[in-house]
Amino acid sequence: MLTATLTTTPRDDYVEFELTVENQGDESVTLSFRDARRAEFVVSDAAGDGEVWRWSDGRMFAQMLGSETLDAGESMTFEGVWDDPVPGEYVAIGELAAADADADAETHFSVESV
Template sequence: MTLEGTLETAGDDPRDAVLFVFTVTNSGTERVTLQFSDACNAEFVLEDGDEEVWRFSDGRVFAQMLSSETLAPGDETTYEAEWSDPVPGEYTAVATLRARDETCEARADVSVPP
């Protein structure tokens, strides 16, 4: 696999909102073209064990449009999402690339204080 992903969380106060930054890097030696069928290029999910707590795309509508992005070897691109009403707890965040022919996923632990 030539794509590697990392997921970071940020926020001045995680009780107000949690920002997710998913970075996808082409770690291979050839160009990779990411093709998307809508404006949602990455999905973000929060899990509490086996239970899904939050999904970025729930309740949202995305423009249906074909687009692509080419990553040269060593290039990276980032996708962001915000959980605007976090619930206190310990979670696992999962970011997944939604490209048609390429896969990439990254996970991170998220702690939202009471």
Template structure:
């Protein structure tokens, strides 16, 4: 599959939350069918020097339902998450598409200031 991911972060004023936006683009010349097994279509993880400090799906329940999304060439799909009450620090944020038989991920540096 020809999928490319980008991850953007936005630290809110007062540092009370970090918003994540993971955009997946079909960079190929044919449509791509993404198959999902539950409502969590993307996973978001925050790491501090390789140590996991936050995971979007941790402690959450998602509806178990099979669904699919079709991405035409050059079409995008966007998935979002929010990390509430983050600690200040320098992190690496990772987003990964949770579609079956498909790999697409993106990383970015993230700074949460005091």
């Protein structure tokens, strides 16, 4: 069983995202990926006005199949950065990009005026 936690760290001119996926099961899990992307980060306006940023937008990923194995009790952390965010209240979702497993987490955060 995979579980996910998402941490956001607002800085002066960017926000760091860390999605940690942990295998809480008793056996190893092999995750299959369709390309080099391992995770996705999506930020929406906390007021419900829709998506304001997506980590993968404008990025190119190597088109190669890949896999990662998570042993029982092991975790992996994936990182992303949102540059120059507009001040406001947001909801972030971090999602594992595996083709054969689901793990996602959500958190609320604020970006203050600098």
